[in-house]
Amino acid sequence: MGGVSQYSERTARPRAERARHVADLLRQQITDDAFPGGLLPDEGTLGRHLGASRNAVREALGLLREEGLVTRRRGVGTSVVAPKLGHGLDRLAGLAETLAGHGTVTNEVRVAETVSATAAVADRLEVEPGDDVVRIERLRRLDDQPLSLDTSYLVADVGRRVLDADLVHRDVFAVIEEVTGGRLGRAEVAVHAVNADAGTARLLDVPAGAAVFAIERSTFLPGGRVVDVESLRIRADRLTLRATLHRGPAAG
């Protein structure tokens, strides 16, 4: 008891907070592809559905426009720029594999070369500094729209054979599996959100400073050997990371 009474009651919520709540609900619906044809209802209808004033709805739509999720045009209304795509965090999959059915992934190969491992790369790839490693950088597009800027370092024996493959159309994961003759094992993934620096923003075709995912991923063969370490920059206005989490038994 006594739980509620100690909290400050706010009957008049600041408008900015109401707008944020409305934006959260709308983002969810946009992500779930809830608007047929990508056209949102008018502000009054949205307000009734969301339990919000027209002002809060207008402000929320402004936030979503800044996120690059919707466009607003006089006489037309508010449209979803493009449905956000889901990239599963449940299992290890390449981008082209994940987006099969949503369009064609093509890669601009910006770097594909053998280099000497710096100490930092050597650490991550579990080789010696100065050892040959293969570096691949690709700008990945879905139907001509940039989605992801991927830098990969691969161990030399596998990487050299990956260099011979069709890096314009294929996932590196698929190529590694072809080269090694078996499935990959697991990956350790760290997901960051960062403001895009000017160079990254230009390549990904987003405003400088736009929030993007920065993902560090180390991929291992089934035996536990690390084969590929990557830094990915992914447009967050176009891709959502999704996972199903299970609670499992209590610890201890």
Add this chain to the structure above:
Amino acid sequence: MGGVSQYSERTARPRAERARHVADLLRQQITDDAFPGGLLPDEGTLGRHLGASRNAVREALGLLREEGLVTRRRGVGTSVVAPKLGHGLDRLAGLAETLAGHGTVTNEVRVAETVSATAAVADRLEVEPGDDVVRIERLRRLDDQPLSLDTSYLVADVGRRVLDADLVHRDVFAVIEEVTGGRLGRAEVAVHAVNADAGTARLLDVPAGAAVFAIERSTFLPGGRVVDVESLRIRADRLTLRATLHRGPAAG
């Protein structure tokens, strides 16, 4: 064959790209808590370790400072602001549970009330519009530093009893489990990266526009009934989302 020759070779990489690569490597090391005492080596040492020029290192440290990861002080050098904390995306856990051992999580309860479900909230909670639901908004701090702004909507029968619990110190998940007398089942999670609006930024104590995680999470009881839907805003300069992904068998 013919793989490499078709790619444009770039021997002179633009400095901004080199800086981004160096920043990626350093972010990884900061996340892995690789600098004892949080003090980074000088630019020359870092450059040798990372295989980069002092200029590229300086520019990379500038990017990381803008991300809020490091501070630079004349005569002292570059320090990690605070180690980035990992929040697992492998299993369902509350923030206080995840951060046990890293400090004390306390929650400023900004809203804790029974409200009528709007159509949008009713959809997500699988109740009828107008039904009572419980809304809780908390600003969550780790050792007095804001980490996360969480808005939860709970089904009324569970939520009313959650309102009586100690929401200042406890995870809502733990309270739900106490109230229902069993473990939670699973959650469906969608992770977005967005630029913080001014109000959120002020509450989380980050610059307006800073990249933050926006997470939508629906949590289910073991029988499959949805019990809690949440919108979380999480500081991305302080928290990294981590997962181990398994490849599994080939589809089809």
